Amino acid sequence: MAHRIVGQPVGKLEGIGKVSGQARYSGDVTLPGLVWGKALRSPLPHARIVRIDTSRARALPGVLAVLTAQDLPDILVGRRMFDMPMLARDRVRFVGEKVAVVAAVDPDTAEEALALIDVEYEDLSAVFDPVAAIKAGAPVLHENPAAYEGAPAERPHPNVQSVLRFKLGDVEAGFGQADRIFEHTFRTQLDHQGYLEPHAGVVAIDDDGRIQVWASNKMPFRLKELLSHALRRPPEQIRVNLTPIGGDFGGKGSLMDLPLAYHLARVTGRPVKMLMRYAEELMAGNPRHPSVITMRTGVTRDGRIIARRVKALFNSGAYAAFKPAPSVNLGGTAMGAGVYRIPNLLIEAFCVYSNNIPCGHARSPGEPQMVFAGESHMDMIARELGMDPADLRRKNLLRDGDHLANGHHLEHVRASDTLEAALKASHYAEPKPGPWIGRGMAMTHRHIGVGFTNARVRLETSGAVTLSIALPDTGTGAHLVLCQVVAEVLGVTLDEVEIEVANTDDFETDSGVGGSRVTHTGGRAAYHAAEKLKQQIESEASKHGIPAGALAEIARAAAKDGRTLEASHFYDAKAHADVTSFTAQVAEVAIDPATGQVTIRHFTTAHDVGTIINPIGHQGQIEGGLIQGLGFALMEEMKTEDGRISTLSLGDFKLPTIQDIPPLTTVILQDQVGPGPFNAKAIGEGSISAVAPAIANAVADACGVRILDLPITAEKVYFALREKVAR
Amino acid sequence: MIRLTVNGTVHELEVPAYRTLLDCLRYDLGLTGSKEGCGVGVCGACTVLLDGKMISSCIALAGFADGRSVTTVEGLAQDERLHPVQQAFVDAGGFQCGICTPGQVVSAKALLDANPNPTEAEIKEWMVGNLCRCTGYYKIVESIRSAAQRSRA
Numbered sequence: 105m106a107h108r109i110v111g112q113p114v115g116k117l118e119g120i121g122k123v124s125g126q127a128r129y130s131g132d133v134t135l136p137g138l139v140w141g142k143a144l145r146s147p148l149p150h151a152r153i154v155r156i157d158t159s160r161a162r163a164l165p166g167v168l169a170v171l172t173a174q175d176l177p178d179i180l181v182g183r184r185m186f187d188m189p190m191l192a193r194d195r196v197r198f199v200g201e202k203v204a205v206v207a208a209v210d211p212d213t214a215e216e217a218l219a220l221i222d223v224e225y226e227d228l229s230a231v232f233d234p235v236a237a238i239k240a241g242a243p244v245l246h247e248n249p250a251a252y253e254g255a256p257a258e259r260p261h262p263n264v265q266s267v268l269r270f271k272l273g274d275v276e277a278g279f280g281q282a283d284r285i286f287e288h289t290f291r292t293q294l295d296h297q298g299y300l301e302p303h304a305g306v307v308a309i310d311d312d313g314r315i316q317v318w319a320s321n322k323m324p325f326r327l328k329e330l331l332s333h334a335l336r337r338p339p340e341q342i343r344v345n346l347t348p349i350g351g352d353f354g355g356k357g358s359l360m361d362l363p364l365a366y367h368l369a370r371v372t373g374r375p376v377k378m379l380m381r382y383a384e385e386l387m388a389g390n391p392r393h394p395s396v397i398t399m400r401t402g403v404t405r406d407g408r409i410i411a412r413r414v415k416a417l418f419n420s421g422a423y424a425a426f427k428p429a430p431s432v433n434l435g436g437t438a439m440g441a442g443v444y445r446i447p448n449l450l451i452e453a454f455c456v457y458s459n460n461i462p463c464g465h466a467r468s469p470g471e472p473q474m475v476f477a478g479e480s481h482m483d484m485i486a487r488e489l490g491m492d493p494a495d496l497r498r499k500n501l502l503r504d505g506d507h508l509a510n511g512h513h514l515e516h517v518r519a520s521d522t523l524e525a526a527l528k529a530s531h532y533a534e535p536k537p538g539p540w541i542g543r544g545m546a547m548t549h550r551h552i553g554v555g556f557t558n559a560r561v562r563l564e565t566s567g568a569v570t571l572s573i574a575l576p577d578t579g580t581g582a583h584l585v586l587c588q589v590v591a592e593v594l595g596v597t598l599d600e601v602e603i604e605v606a607n608t609d610d611f612e613t614d615s616g617v618g619g620s621r622v623t624h625t626g627g628r629a630a631y632h633a634a635e636k637l638k639q640q641i642e643s644e645a646s647k648h649g650i651p652a653g654a655l656a657e658i659a660r661a662a663a664k665d666g667r668t669l670e671a672s673h674f675y676d677a678k679a680h681a682d683v684t685s686f687t688a689q690v691a692e693v694a695i696d697p698a699t700g701q702v703t704i705r706h707f708t709t710a711h712d713v714g715t716i717i718n719p720i721g722h723q724g725q726i727e728g729g730l731i732q733g734l735g736f737a738l739m740e741e742m743k744t745e746d747g748r749i750s751t752l753s754l755g756d757f758k759l760p761t762i763q764d765i766p767p768l769t770t771v772i773l774q775d776q777v778g779p780g781p782f783n784a785k786a787i788g789e790g791s792i793s794a795v796a797p798a799i800a801n802a803v804a805d806a807c808g809v810r811i812l813d814l815p816i817t818a819e820k821v822y823f824a825l826r827e828k829v830a831r
Numbered sequence: 832m833i834r835l836t837v838n839g840t841v842h843e844l845e846v847p848a849y850r851t852l853l854d855c856l857r858y859d860l861g862l863t864g865s866k867e868g869c870g871v872g873v874c875g876a877c878t879v880l881l882d883g884k885m886i887s888s889c890i891a892l893a894g895f896a897d898g899r900s901v902t903t904v905e906g907l908a909q910d911e912r913l914h915p916v917q918q919a920f921v922d923a924g925g926f927q928c929g930i931c932t933p934g935q936v937v938s939a940k941a942l943l944d945a946n947p948n949p950t951e952a953e954i955k956e957w958m959v960g961n962l963c964r965c966t967g968y969y970k971i972v973e974s975i976r977s978a979a980q981r982s983r984a
Contacts, residue, residue, distance in 0.1 A: 115921045115922040115923070115924065118929070119920065119921035119926065119929075120913065120921060121929075122926050122929030122932050123904075123913065123917040123918075123920045123921055123926065123929075123932055123933075123936055124864070124904065124905065124907070124908050124913065124917060125862070125863070125864020125865070125903065125904035125905045125933045126864070126905075127929055128863070129866075129930065131863075131866075131867075132857075132863035134858075134861075210858075211854075212847070212849065212850075297964075298964045299928070299930075299964055300866075300868040300869075300874055300876055300928075300930045300931050300962060300963070300964055301866070301868065301928070301930040302867075302868075348928070348929060349928060350866070350928050350929070350930030351927075351928040351930060351964050351965060352928075353964065379867075381870050382868065382869045382870050382871070382874075383870070577928075578928060579926075579927035579928025579929060579965050580927065581924075581927065720923070720924035720970070721924065723924070723970075724924050724927055724965070724966055724967075724970055727966060727967035727968075727969045727970065728927065728964070728965045728966050728967040729967075730967055731967030731968065732964065732967070753869060753871045753873060754868070754869035754871070754873045754874050754962065755869070755871060755873045759962050759964060760967075760968075761959050761962060761968075762954075762955045762958045762959055762961070762963075762968040762971065762972070763955050763956070763959050765967060765968050765969060768969065
């Protein structure tokens, strides 16, 4: 079906504010009388707090308040499992945990005051490795985790936060039918989302007691609920004001410093701003879980997978508070089955407490870890069986009518088409151009997210259309997509649609941004609201005998009768559609045998997608996710030494730069089967997860070295090559 | 007392010796376009031009700019008309969340001032100090190439 505006490569509406410096992020918000909050953080991974003396800090001119846990109600915070104190009470459990907070007239005075707080600690024995943490006799982080609100019931060890299991068939019986069984263990690193805007928030308490919040938070209504819980204030007393967010990638959904900013505002009677420094992000943000994943797969002689058992340990750090899913685990764990039909399957994922930074959600949570393990494992199996890795995949790919590990039923399965498209575009089957060059493939798929969104559209008397929505702009271009949908439905130009970013007073609820849902849920809410408005316009036009296209005239006629033409829609998608989106990627790498350096000579990414509403934004999601995946594959790592992050700046924690991007070929396989407006699917999390295994498989192809732990650094490749020569 | 010319306007102000240029711009002058990302001169979100040359304002002291001329992202547009670099970033999708964008467009402007017709390799070399997590950089390269073309046209 041809569209006028849907599918057009238009630039971003919000762009003018962003390129001119006028866009106001949370950290840019200023209010009369604003003061600054700063937190003092624990230097120790596990210790008892013996004493805190704040008297010197309180005496510093310009300091308005100093709070410790003793000054706050004994309330634990979190997103699903509420196990984290706002300030450490009696005990710290990771380096970077907040023990005191200061409000001062400017940020420098606040920093100075922190240095004047004396804390006496008594060391406790600590545990850092997730394997060690669940052994008998390991130091226990929380005496009684089962007592925490939202705590899952199953707990095989006191240091286990949660267990998530996916089962198909009978895994032991399946292994009994296997001709060959392969087992490999993989590790992935602690990785930060890498958004360049550290967490920022401003809290003000109005004269009437209303709590106003500006925060880099992508789920404003959930934030309102969580704040209501943390502050013990009724939700209607809290208003979250939306601002643009300087990058999310899954990391901007928790309370972070907001409860403390509230208490400082309450005590000082002034609005309070709290900005995390990037070093604080790297020691106390909510990064991607590191993992230890063992994959055991049974295959028949001809390469059919008959059974798989996956055990994943996620090193969750000192608190479970940052995980938003009801399972208090990572849903991406289901990707242990990859893109394959596996009749007998058991996946078990354990989130484990340790004296490290507490982890949270990051773009496609759990999937880059699982897909690295699973797709590396597939190539290792293929090599052992003497099969081409493409053939092993072809034999086992999902087909129409299959079920995923999480029970989700699939139709319109394009796994095979996507793989073949990537192989063709990458010239996979052609001879390699030289020695030390290799090619590797990997696949994944990603669901189209579900959730709920409210949208309201109004016809102005100028003839323009206003779309009101309470979904924050995290940079994905969703606002533009929604405006395109509205313009398409109403038959107006894109310039005639304006977006009005609402706040939490303006709507009942919204599930916010994340989980590859916004084009679907926001798009459908906007679509149906626009459809309703269109009907109103048509009936108004016929009532007054005005042509249906004369929008200003119609709106003015309605206004004369005292009416505004306006329609709302609440779209609530509870269940996943029977479709998913496949990704197949091929990396071509060159290895420098003298240094182990890996260079990506070319990268190919193929995606099975729905209707593309904005090709610029769509491609931007593919490219951004892919380079984030490349950073995960090759360079990003928050290194820890006894729980202390030793890479505390963006100089040491290496994000990819513009010099690191490889030549790229994108292949789009478009279908009209998505649940989104105009049959759109999702794209935001499709390109990240297969990058690392595609590169790992290419490295193995190039030089016979198999890297089992990320990132694939030159050092690892160099030493593995030396070891190989020595053998 | 220091004297700063910011985007053509002269400001005389009293700041503590330790005040960074970034904090001075953001909090003393209210120019919040320049952003603090890494805070250690690595990410480029705070890039401004000091007498036409790029610096990281988060690691420069305000006093260092005394008597000199500072151009921030707010100073690029002329009479409400976006600078060609800014317009190209909008049209080609050179930004997503926008937090690094002020630094990107300031650096890109400095590049085109120095080299109106850069190759792709020259763009990548010049822009290496401006991190972006959202775009994967492809569309930043495209935006700068397109801005160069527009400026020549």
